[in-house]
Amino acid sequence: MPRPIRAYIHPSAVRHNLEVARQRAPNSRTLAVVKANAYGHGIERVYSALKDADGIALLDLDEAVRVRQLGWKKPILLLEGVFTRADVSIAEEFSLATAIHCDEQRELIEAAKPTRPIDVFLKMNSGMNRLGFTLDKYRAAWERISATDGIGKIALMSHFANADQGSVDWQLERFDETTRDIRGERSLANSAATLWHPRAHRDWVRPGIMLYGGSPSGLSQDVKDLPLRASMTLQSEIIGVQTMSAGETVGYARTFQAGVTMRIGVVACGYADGYPRHAPTGTPISVDGVTTRTVGRVSMDMLTVDLTPCPNAGIGSKVELWGNAVKIDDVASSAGTIGYELMCALARRVPVVVTSRDTP
Structure with missing residues (x-):
């Protein structure tokens, strides 16, 4: 019999969270972000939940082709753009829109001579300082792209550096001033801006982590008043029980010592x-529906939990590592990371079950 660990994917939660995004930005169209294989959920597993999105945004060409092959007819945007002339041919074949964040990408499209125009999203570096044309070069880039054969509609886009933590006004002002009198639809808002900065909604919003029930800030309290639902539950069972006397330790490096006799x-x-x-010790976990804590060091195949709050628990008791009872952002925060990483880091050896409900 296989180990009892399972990951449950809830497309109904993704569908619900997409509707939350649409309600927060009612005058915008929605590009559902499914990069990194739908944040570790599996594009095929959540595809049915995305039918009300106006488009899909991702990074990987193979994933874009998979989405088309699933039957998606609406826009698909390559968020990092194309990298080779062969990529341009695939974008043309599968009617993919592509970001352009540097002159080299424009030149790739020009050199490929596509027979059907490729729509583009012209990326501005409004302060994030990763990808995009700087403010002083953006208008000239738009003019060059407008004159390039093989390019169709041109939308204007940028990405916020701290929409989850503070104001976006400084980047909005730069974007609006630079794009004044430039034609094209606008796209700025990620999950954080979709939820908390309505000024940034514009023509297209790009919700990502919120579709999967995670907080854009990485802090669950920041979305506690929002009706987001967890789209992934990681569940296992108790496979062993030990009674430790005061002074005994558990696990590698003996990092946890019992202060009293405990199970x-x-x-x-x-x-x-x-x-x-x-x-670390103290990371939240649920046993038989009761929230308790991990103790000691996590090892390759096992971890240990304090059964004091759940005295009736024993071998076979259900354990939720994260989901609706234990927020993935709380587990991540305790471990010094963010929920995004935990979703994407789910190991291939964990069996995955797609459910029709929001709970296993």
């Missing part, structure tokens, strides 16, 4: 399953 449960989940190795 410890051993859970079939470790860092080889995608659980964060550096999650």
Whole structure:
């Protein structure tokens, strides 16, 4: 019999969260972001939940082709653009829109001589300082692209550096001033701006992490008043129980010492399953529906939990590592990371079950 660990994917939660995004930006169209294989969920597993989106945004050409092959007829945007002339041919064949963030990408399209125009999103570096044309070069880039054969509609886009933590006004002002009198639809808002900065909504919003029930800030309290639902549940079972006397330790490096006699449960989940190795003692976890804490060091295949709050728990008791009872952002925050990483880090060895409900 296989180990009892399972990951449950809830397309109904993704569908619900997409509707939340649409309600927050009712005058905008929605590009559902499914990069990194739908944030670790699997594009094929959540595809059915995305039918009300106006488009899909991702990075990988193979993923874009998979979406088309699933039957998607609406726009698909390559967020990092194309990297070779062959990429341009694939974009043409599958009617993909592409970001352009440098002259070299424009030149690739020009050199490929596509027979059907390729729509583009011209990327501005409004302060993030990763990709995009700087403010002083943006208008000239737009003029060059407008005159380039093989390019269709040109939309204008940028990306916020701290929409999850503070104001976006400084970047909005730069974007608006630079694009004054430039034709084209606008796209600026990521999940954080979709939720918290309506001034940034414009023609297209690009919700990502919120579609999967995560907080854009990485802090669950920032979305506690929003009706977002967890789209992934990681569940396992207690496979062993030990009673420790005061002064005894558990796990590698003996990092946890019992202060009193206590029962410890051993859970079939470790860092080889995608659980964060550096999650310290005190990371929240649920046993039989009761929230308790991890104790000691996470090992490759197991971790240990304090059974004091759940005295009736034993071998076979259900454990939720994250989901609706235990927020993935709380687990991530305890481990010094963000929920995005945990979603994407789910190991291939963990069996995945797609459910029709929001709970396993």
